[in-house]
Amino acid sequence: MATSHDVLVIGGGPGGYVAAIKAAQYGLNVGCIEMEKVLGGTCLRIGCIPSKGLLESTERLHQAQNEFADHGINVSSVKVDLAKMHARKDKTVGELARGIDELFRRSKITRYLGVGRFLSPSKVTVVGTGEEIQAKHVIIATGSKSATLPGIELDGERVGTSTEALNYPEVPKEMIVIGAGAIGLELGSVWQRLGAKVTVLEYLDRILPEMDDEIAASALRIFTKQGIIFKLGSRVTSAKKDGRRAIVTCDGAPPMSADRVLVSVGRTPNTEGLGLEVIGIETDKRGRIPTNEHFQTTVPGVYAIGDVIAGPMLAHKAEDEGAAVAEFIATGYGHVNYMAIPSVVYTSPEIASVGFTEKQLQEKEIPFKKGKFPFIANGRAKVLGDTSGMVKVLAHAETDRLLGVHIINNRAGDLIAEATAAIEFAATAEDVARTTHAHPTLPEAIKEAAMAVHNQAIHM
Numbered sequence: 001m002a003t004s005h006d007v008l009v010i011g012g013g014p015g016g017y018v019a020a021i022k023a024a025q026y027g028l029n030v031g032c033i034e035m036e037k038v039l040g041g042t043c044l045r046i047g048c049i050p051s052k053g054l055l056e057s058t059e060r061l062h063q064a065q066n067e068f069a070d071h072g073i074n075v076s077s078v079k080v081d082l083a084k085m086h087a088r089k090d091k092t093v094g095e096l097a098r099g100i101d102e103l104f105r106r107s108k109i110t111r112y113l114g115v116g117r118f119l120s121p122s123k124v125t126v127v128g129t130g131e132e133i134q135a136k137h138v139i140i141a142t143g144s145k146s147a148t149l150p151g152i153e154l155d156g157e158r159v160g161t162s163t164e165a166l167n168y169p170e171v172p173k174e175m176i177v178i179g180a181g182a183i184g185l186e187l188g189s190v191w192q193r194l195g196a197k198v199t200v201l202e203y204l205d206r207i208l209p210e211m212d213d214e215i216a217a218s219a220l221r222i223f224t225k226q227g228i229i230f231k232l233g234s235r236v237t238s239a240k241k242d243g244r245r246a247i248v249t250c251d252g253a254p255p256m257s258a259d260r261v262l263v264s265v266g267r268t269p270n271t272e273g274l275g276l277e278v279i280g281i282e283t284d285k286r287g288r289i290p291t292n293e294h295f296q297t298t299v300p301g302v303y304a305i306g307d308v309i310a311g312p313m314l315a316h317k318a319e320d321e322g323a324a325v326a327e328f329i330a331t332g333y334g335h336v337n338y339m340a341i342p343s344v345v346y347t348s349p350e351i352a353s354v355g356f357t358e359k360q361l362q363e364k365e366i367p368f369k370k371g372k373f374p375f376i377a378n379g380r381a382k383v384l385g386d387t388s389g390m391v392k393v394l395a396h397a398e399t400d401r402l403l404g405v406h407i408i409n410n411r412a413g414d415l416i417a418e419a420t421a422a423i424e425f426a427a428t429a430e431d432v433a434r435t436t437h438a439h440p441t442l443p444e445a446i447k448e449a450a451m452a453v454h455n456q457a458i459h460m
Ligand SMILES: Cc1cc2nc3c(=O)[nH]c(=O)nc-3n(C[C@H](O)[C@H](O)[C@H](O)COP(=O)(O)OP(=O)(O)OC[C@H]3O[C@@H](n4cnc5c(N)ncnc54)[C@H](O)[C@@H]3O)c2cc1C
Pocket: 010, 011, 012, 013, 014, 015, 016, 033, 034, 035, 036, 040, 041, 042, 043, 044, 046, 047, 048, 049, 051, 114, 115, 116, 117, 141, 142, 143, 144, 162, 163, 183, 270, 273, 274, 305, 306, 307, 308, 313, 314, 315, 316, 317, 318, 346
């Protein structure tokens, strides 16, 4: 006999596990099928958390090698124990994964280990164990996997994805990163700080295509100064293992070789083996499951959230969709404000953004004013010894409502939270400018940039 649930979630990543917990909070009987032993999905196992672990460790290394002396702290010799660095990162992942297990246990969510496959819109089998699970509502939260390009031969060793780049057992002498998006730049930075000569090949004539042009151009200058080599406008035609090295070819350029190649050209939704064809769901041309604003697919009772649907492939976007879909199932309400989803690149400096870029506003013909404030004029940035970067605030030219905030600074990822809350609450630039900010803090630069929208910055 089939087990039965009010809600069955397929996929235990940030979208799926949050949807499961939230649905349980509404008193629903919830099951979750996850094919990996560890819950937490791409984000926890092979994404956000391990990459930030390595970024944190290597940033400390960089500081010890280059910045401590300025503070009068002399460290005679700094040595890297890469195995220990990896172990620390893995320990963090393990602890957080056990935390989700505990949350599931407390929420009385039934966990199924295996691949979920639809038998009908309300019945899913766990491939391998053969269990059949009946559910009134099924949420697809199967996430995404690394994309690749024609001509690239992933061998999982010399030519690999972010999953391999999180675990190189030794520091490559030379590393080629294909794709100058967030993942490529973060992991390129990690290995560059550890001593690799890193070359980034990017098809476009810029890095970080989703980010504000001016901020991305500023980031490019800073990363280049740090020693990362950028070859923009490079169309990669092949990459393959060549003995203990790899060879990469690009249109109109001599072949390049490196110890390791990281292919970071985006991610594709995970729908293979789900049996979507059995229930009549067709994916769009990018392989995503189409949904309406309530995350309902074309099949009644079947929903989809996270990386497997349209929108930015970000953990917090997946989480908020997970919470919203559970709320919708339980109450008939629940939505996500896509205007207020921040995006962060955790390089040094960090790059963070929320709302529209200048270019998007120009394309939409929305009149706007902008205010900028550089961290060089911020007292806390001076004390921290890190005055690079700026805040840019974009506000509607007539209503003054905040339309976008873009920050480049080592703590931009934390700073963007204030701007996100302001946009969520439909604040104006004046609201932010009139809000008291503690001194001396980095967020004062956001206040000053908001004042600069009306040419009223004090410290500039
Ligand atoms: C290196 C890297 C760094 C990243 N850094 C960040 C970051 O700093 N911040 C950020 O916001 N985002 C980051 N991301 C993106 C983030 O990881 C994803 O946006 C997020 O994990 C998407 O969540 P999800 O729940 O939709 O899918 P996923 O996290 O991909 O989870 C889907 C889960 O479904 C399971 N699954 C798939 N198919 C089935 C099936 N048929 N049956 C059962 N289980 C199945 C998978 O095993 C997986 O556990 C990063 C990604 C990578 C690769």
